[in-house]
Amino acid sequence: MTKVQTTYKRRSFLKVSAAAGGGMILGFNWLMGCKPEGPLPKAIPSEWFDINAFLKIGDTGLVTIYSPNPEIGQNIKTSMPMIVAEELDVNWHDVVVEQAGLNTEWYTRQVAGGSQSIRQGWESLRMAGATARKMLVDTAAEQWGVNAEDCSVANGIISGPNNESIGYGEIAQLASQREVPEEVDLKDPNDFKIIGKSQTNVDLQDIITGKPLFGLDVDKEGMVYAVVLRPPAFGYTLESFDDTDTKAINGVSDVVQFGDKIAVIASNTWAAIKGQKALKAEWKVGPDIEDSAYHDKELLALLDKKADEARREDGDVFAAFDAADEIFERTYEAPFLPHSCLEPMNFYADVNETQAYFLGPIQTPEWTRNRLSKLLDRDPSEIKIDMTRMGGGFGRRLYGDFALEAAEISKLIEKPVKLTFTREDDMTAGTYRPASKFKFKTGIKDGKIDAWYMVETCINGRMWDPMPSNFPAGTIDNFRVDSHVFESNITTGAWRAPYANFLAYAEQAYIDELAMHLGKDPIDLRLELFERARTNPVGEAYNDDGDKFNYDIDKYTGVIKLAREKSNWDQPREGVHLGFSAYYSHNTYVAEVAEVEMENGMPVVKKIICCVDCGIVVNPIAAKNQVEGGIIDGIGHAMYGQFDFEKGRTQQTNYDTYRLIRISEVPEIEVHFVESQNDPTGLGEPTLPPAGGAIANAFAAASGQRFYKQPFVNYKDVIG
């Protein structure tokens, strides 16, 4: 057991009232969701008692746990409450999960991003459960006149030393009136009963029966539907428009302009879509109209430029290059990417004099509320945001532009409104993964890597600190990282595993080719470098903790060695070509091996073996789902993600021209988690970055062909 102080975000553990607003309605539908083979859950309570911001207990012993963070498919709506339930010591069957709304007083970091929900929520979730447990046990002990230390709990039943027994439901009312303890005990991970056991998605029954769960499913009294016409290209502004044809469409009630956008208001979505198509707008073409060929030229030119200030510099790479026997240099290029959440952007807004209420899919409710507050010139306290389940996020729903648009429209028309993006709107008015290029240059002296120079050029951004200190920093005497930012008017932002999603590809493809060039096994080369970092690390500390590089050698080499073993790397098989890749991102270590076989003269990815160190695995069945999804996403975009601009316009507007990976293109995936008792880290992103490198390196092993540009397959070549 670990003793922890409850001073941390203490407000969350104080008595709260009506935690998530209105009472919940449980009925037939909920009971149907209970596993038929499991024990029957507790009956529906007639009264609930709020214990803290994370949970309430009903008089029958049924427990409601609030999931504070936005759910985008990373499954935290199941795994976060599991952590609370573990420390509370209840039966998972007796837990009902509810999505909490935005509440910055009670919860920390209500964000879906950076694979941080589990990692950063871990402590407070455990404390929420443990605090409640202690309040319940202390109350029972007091009633029985015994020491709380002599009582035990199993499945929500407290047992005393003299065969006393009472259920949480019977004592919840008294316990809820207790002072919050100053100190609580957390369980030893060896005693976990819920954490580490697979639990299915809490929304599973609703998903497979088509219940309203998502933002696009929102339906409110008096609500109208809006679809917006936005400038068709980056750099355009609205000059004038003619809405005669739009207003003639059945169901269209209004057309309103806000900024350079025009909203069509209708009594149903289809009428609003037709109305948008019927608008005749004149656009003014601004001076900055960009296309991908221009970006390519500018980014490539920057790659040859030495930055005024290095992001990291050990030794002197330029002197080492002069002294080198040989220089090995390669450049890797990535396009913009849209997020392609299958649920297009949308939001519900009801802005009137008495309230500003918002409901919808959003990864950043707090930031969005603050932006809405500025936009509407109202105090944040007057703005309420509730979150729906999200049909994907991938970073796109970090940017609440759609909520801000819905707010403007609702304010203008003085009605509650649901704004829907068509797929074309979603793809053409995106916040894209920026195009980027990386150049790697190695100086080889006496057969060894003596200098390593990486140059990044990226649209509107550069890799975050401390990524320049990622592997192989610390392993090479002369080491330098430069970044160049190229400003563009195309909106860009985070896309699943930002920067890492392509940097990992470039680096892992490069190391593979470099190893071949040096006549070394690519895994051996990595392990040699790690050994250097272990015995005689290069460089100065880059942070206040005195770290010289941004990785843990044991964890990194741990997954690498595990993947070597599980993939039978050292036992070659006839006709099976292996490719290796390993990457550390979002606090999680991942190594992947791809198996490629030639079929009809074409290399085909048959299997991926993936080894992951993410600390404690909270919910194995869901964790494996994330791992598989990340790999498939990584393969899909590396293979097919072609997205470009001409004259400021995206050339891909829907799934007929933008290709996403489909069922027949997915290899078998074998997942191994490193057994660990370390605190858990996230899984939404880290398995994506190494995937592209693993398959590309296997393709190279199979056919000798290397890919320096993503995507590997040009859609135009395939579909004409």
Place this chain on the structure above:
Amino acid sequence: MADYTIKVNNELHKISADPDTPILWVLRDQLKLVGTKYGCGIAQCGACTIHLDGVAMRSCVYPISQVGDASITTIEGLSEQANHPLQKAWVEYDVPQCGYCQAGQIMSAAALLKDNRNPSDSDIDQAMHGNICRCGTYLRVKKAIKKAAKSV
């Protein structure tokens, strides 16, 4: 606007809509059956898959005027108590991630299993090729279909 009587999940509904209105929007906005999803509007992603007389159709491009007497089945009407073999297999393998495409996946798979009790990998690939899962749950979709096929 025109009046139509359509049969959805064995119930008759009288509705008024423009003839070009895709079934998808009648289901979602008028009948409030929102299990059928909008994903692309051009029959490329499969999120809107329904059955028209038992055949899988993309409801985002199928106009209401063409429905006539055909019987529409949506995810809400696939089974009485979420007990279609596919729904059970979906639970067993915990298939979804975000969940948005899943109703469409299940409806496509249900149409496949109606005609083919023992689908091979390539049968599944072919039948499910039109259904995009952006989260990448394809491996579980495949497993669940195979499991369900055994119990149909």
